[in-house]
Amino acid sequence: MQIAIIGAGVSGLLSALELIQQGCSVTIFDQQHAGKAASWAGGGILSPMYPWRYPAAVNQLAQYGKALYQEYNERLFPVTKIDFQIQHTGMLIFDPEDFAIGQSYAQRHQEPMQYAELLQGQQLHHINPQISEQFQQALFFPHLSNIRNPRVLQSLIVYLKQQPQVKFVEHCAIRKLHIQNQKVTAVHTENGEKFAADQVVLATGAWSQAWAEPLDLNIPVKPVHGQMALFKTPENWLPTMCMNKVMYLIPRRDGHIVCGSSMNDFGFDNTPKADIQQNIVDAVLEMVPALAQFSLVDQWAGLRPSSPNGVPYIGQIPEVDNLWANFGHFRNGLCMGPAAARLLRQLMLKQSTLVDPTAYSPERLLHPEMV
Ligand SMILES: Cc1cc2nc3c(=O)[nH]c(=O)nc-3n(C[C@H](O)[C@H](O)[C@H](O)COP(=O)(O)OP(=O)(O)OC[C@H]3O[C@@H](n4cnc5c(N)ncnc54)[C@H](O)[C@@H]3O)c2cc1C
The missing domain is CATH 3.30.9.10 (D-Amino Acid Oxidase, subunit A, domain 2)
Incomplete structure (x- = not known):
């Protein structure tokens, strides 16, 4: 299966990692250098600040962050020699x-x-x-711990670039999705180039509202x-x-x-x-x-x-069978990142999910009152 992932922040890169482990091939597009947007700028605290101020759906994904980063670090370090530097400081x-x-x-x-x-x-x-x-x-x-997020991104990029089933296309904005019979068949770059894909993931962070008009959705990101x-x-x-x-x-x-x-x-x-x-x-x-x-x-x-309440959109985009969301993580995209990517992979590959996906459903994008 050939998957196009738009956005090479922590959401897109971890989604790629999860998907290639299941035998998929991915092409990761970014309008700038991979791993240089919010995911680079963030602090890397592996918990929502004051967790009681957030909905349960945010804390539910965040609680997997530390263990999953430890797991990824153990797997990637022998290949990349870049340590995530998970600091157990409290x-x-x-x-x-x-x-x-x-x-x-x-x-x-x-x-x-x-x-x-x-x-x-x-x-x-x-x-x-x-x-x-x-x-x-x-x-x-x-x-409570923190990760050194620029190093996590660097390690993910180095690791993914070494995998034969991964291709990076950087400094290349995707501006259009070609949709036919409720299916995306290709993504179009700003230079008019076309890339065919079986599935497409939108991991476009703060830029995600750009998809509202072409998809006729309300995207309050x-x-x-x-x-x-x-x-x-x-x-x-x-x-x-x-x-x-x-x-x-x-x-x-x-x-x-x-x-x-x-x-x-x-x-x-x-x-x-x-x-x-x-x-x-x-x-x-x-x-x-x-x-x-x-x-x-x-x-x-x-x-x-x-995103309203900070609950990200993870799952199938309504009315387009092979288009997927993993965006809108607001203040907690680094701690929610690993579980969000795993949930997305499980939904895409029709596997049982680590949490109930309902709270994250992009169906909310159809109904402004449900955001
Ligand atoms: C100051 C600050 C502190 C933070 N501290 C923490 C923290 O301590 N803990 C925590 O969990 N979270 C923290 N966060 C939040 C966290 O950084 C974000 O939630 C997370 O990085 C979002 O990841 P992302 O991959 O969705 O977005 P991004 O990292 O922004 O990646 C999105 C990517 O998509 C690309 N893109 C967008 N549109 C297109 C397009 N059309 N074509 C091609 N490419 C496109 C962009 O260029 C970008 O590289 C912090 C954020 C900031 C700014």
Whole structure:
């Protein structure tokens, strides 16, 4: 079976990996370099921030993230020699209004990743000595991890490019689908080239609304600008991830600390803004004042593919038998990525599914009130 995947972010690349393992051949198209959009820009926290603020459908896919990335890393590393650098740092949350609800969420779900304990005073500063003295309480999630997402993408691309049944077509936007008798028969590039396919996957992230008009659907997926700042500290300087008022610090293995983030509607403009950077720096220095002694080494922004409630669209596009969606993951596309790709593969190949697919159904795109 020949499958065209449009979009080489984490959603498209993991879909490709899942499908080739089942004997399919894939051609992956991207309008830019593969793996350089939101999936590169993101933080790589392997859980929704404040999981209790998200629908169960988001948490349900996210809970598979850590185990599946570990599985993929073990399989890909011997070939690519690129480690995903999964960091088991745990996460401290300082928002007092979330302490009780976070603990009761952890108790209700009994899911190891969401196990949480409330730390006080010395206990807190023992676990993370860099935390400001103004914080004397925090909710600690010891089992939360992060991936170094640019490395995950690099590894996926290197691995996939070595497989004979995979072809990459980069710097090539797909602008048209040729549909006949409720079936896509080919995809058309912006240069008028045509590629035939048995099945087509739309993994087009923040750009997915472009399919609304040709498919006569309501696709409420829009780009949401999210900015990051990067500090460089010595290795192991910051022992845990930290979060306060939706701002966070994510320590990487080599001492880099990724700090974010913001949410703004700037359309498809993904340039970083000076005032946003200042807000991020102020927020993270409030949590970790000693970070001020280290250099800010980079900043960037990416476009999250927002969807109402953050529940992605995964499954067959209504009224087109061989057209599939895997888009709209909003703030959680990295942690949901592996389970989303597995669910898509299982639906495409008519296999039993790891979760009930109903909540993710693209049937919602037919009915604006069901988004
Ligand atoms: C600042 C920030 C922080 C984040 N932090 C986290 C986090 O900690 N944890 C988490 O789980 N998630 C996080 N996210 C969200 C996560 O990054 C996204 O949900 C996820 O990367 C979406 O992946 P994707 O593959 O669907 O989209 P993308 O990575 O954007 O990939 C879509 C690709 O499709 C291509 N494309 C689009 N249209 C076409 C076309 N017509 N033809 C050809 N190619 C096309 C694009 O060029 C792009 O490469 C964050 C995002 C941002 C911006």
